[in-house]
Amino acid sequence: MKFLALAVLLCSQMLFANQKAILVNASPNAQFYRDLILKVRQSGEFTLPIPGAQSSLTYSFDFDQPVFPETLMGDIHDSFNPIYFFRSFWDKILFKDGSYLLINGEKLPLTCLFVSGQDNRFSDKKLLSPLLPEFVLKVYLVANDFSCQGPVKPGWPATGGREENWDTYLYYEIKDPTIMLPMDAKLRYRWNEYSLVLVDRGSK
């Protein structure tokens, strides 16, 4: 009986392992995510809503070299049904000089993009719905950090100072890659944070 139970357990593990291998192999490679990230809007306009006051925030950037040779990826498998998994990915790409963040007339150098993303398409199909995004890209357009070390300071707390490295950035989320629409935008400006609203006037 013990042998039978062991055999069933081993067979089920092998079956899961096979299914897991099939699904992981069918999932996109790092280049897919790099290509997706390169579609992030290279310019945009937002406003900081304050009653009775006008504000304007625009940005523009050109991609330069990526910091990592390829997009970093990590999968968390469902422990009860390992064929399903949840994929995260991260990337950093430097910007060319001349890229900027313009906040009410103050022009700051935009230096790099950091993306923390998730690809939900390989999780349990029962959970998927058109009300849940297939992708979520958390986009940071970072100002003033030409080496793009962040969001957490390397080696912190041993390296001292604040835990986070970036004092100023524009943050938004992309939940539909169709037109890479920025949502839930925020500005961190010298450590203060504000919610922003997208301004879409169409192309000039």
Place this chain on the structure above:
Amino acid sequence: MKIINFILFPFLFSISTFAAPTWYPMPAEAYKFGQLYPKAQQLLFAFDYGHALVYERLLQNRGLITDPKEFEKKILDAVMKILKNPPTVKVDEDDIAPLYVYTFPLMVDTFDWSHMLHQFVLDVLATSKDRGPAMNRRVNELFIDYKKNKPLAITDVCKTMLFMDGQFFSKDFRRQYPSFNLLIWSYHWFQIKLYEALLKPTKAERDIAVDQVTNDFWTLISDLPDSADFDMMPETRKEAPNFYKAFPLISASFDNNHMLHDIVSDILASKKVPSSEMRKNGIDFARMAMDPEAFKSNNCGAE
């Protein structure tokens, strides 16, 4: 599974960021139409972009549009790209068009509530095993739930076209942007035609009919304005006679919704509406859409 639930659910709750109405609990059939007909469903999601983008850009560029033809060409190009590569998820209007949503709060909530009914009716018609009284009963249950939200429910008493075309600002949108207007009417035609297609008795017939409607939609918008030969907003009674016969009240409510879409387009495009009056007009006309007595038609259902 628990881990994945834990990671996914925060996005469920963060996806809506304004005071939008919520249909809770959602019907068991919710969004099942898209599992059977993903191309058609994705087009419906793309229409949300189409409506919202044009409203937002009209508002953001209000008083600055010197060349309406050029403006129309650019917005059509942008929307066509989305229609050809449509979203697989439902994107909230306040993410696409935050200024429009802020300026027309009652209209937006009214549309949202009505669009949920649109969606769930499609879901029931696409998936119901029973193709007779039980299916009709289920659709009518949803309609009762819809009407319970009285502050947002568009009336099911049919209105005359004067509601849409008899205002001081009427037809300004279609005069300035004829192609985009026909695109919006083509969206509405597509929605109405889907109901009719889904009333076919067998799954095979429904599949063929939905494909046909989708192909016809692409033909309609293939060379705007010439390709869409609408003189007037498509009406459910004419375009979906079987659906109209089975659900006359829902049909009237949907037609009133579509008229309200034209009204907001006109308010946004018309120079006769001062910017300072837009918010008030938005509320007034949304209230009229809910009012069974306003612009009531005396020959509802007449040929």
